[in-house]
Amino acid sequence: MLKIDKTDFDAMRQHGEETYPHECCGVLLGQMDINVRSVSSVVRCGNTRTDSPQNRYHIDPRELIRIQRQGRERGEDIVGFYHSHPDHPARWSTTDLAEAHWLGCSYVITSVEKGRAAVTNSFELAGSDEGDKKLIDEKIDVDQTET
Amino acid sequence: MMTKINIPTPLRQYADKQPTVEVKAGTVAEALSGLVSKHPELRRHLYTDDQKLRSFVNVYLNDEDVRYLQKEATAVKDGDTISIVPSIAGGR
Secondary structure, three states, rough: OOOEEEHHHHHHHHHHHHHOOOOOEEEEEEEEOOOEEEEEEEEOOOOOOOOOOOOEEEEEHHHHHHHHHHHOOOOOOOEEEEEEEOOOOOOOHHHHOOOOOOOOOEEEEEEEEEEEEEEEEEEEEEEEOOOEEEEEOOOEEEEOOOO | OEEEOOOOOHHHHHHOOOOOEEOOOEEEHHHHHHHHHHHHHHHHEEEEOOEEEEOOOEEEOOOOHHHHHHHHHOOOOOOOOEEEOOEEEEEO
């Protein structure tokens, strides 16, 4: 399960609207427990796939290192990632699975239809290694309290 | 010389749940070798069967991708930090 407050949840969705018709992407920082990832901050990233930003995303590892370093200073770990699917369902694609390597983390996808955020789903990258990994549906528990 | 290696969240379970591991090394290759010697379960996650680093495993020395330095032969000095960063990508 992914636990996230409404402000962070809305921030992910808004990011997808702002980058439409391109895919947005970002990192979820927080705490990882058995089967529960609790998000305490959402960090926007640039999409380096400038060759095909409407249907691909990639986060610069240097940006990730910086986010990881800043997170650790606050006691936060990387617990997941998010991206958008412009005019496409909020379901993982074969590319999403092939390119997912952070086992045990959450991969959040928001469909953005004609510039408006529609459905947001989250998937846990389950499995023990590259050979048996799979993205499985997970519940998103949105804390409705505004922060 | 001691080099600090940052372990990404998914691999910590194979490194006694530690976020960082310190190893004695003169090169990136020695550092990674020291890491998998300490924590053998990491090997299959970092290397292919023919002992090459998996293509999606990025290795950074401080803020530089070692692929653009001297790859695994890149020298490390005391106080350097190596980061193991599996790639983040995808799309519809």
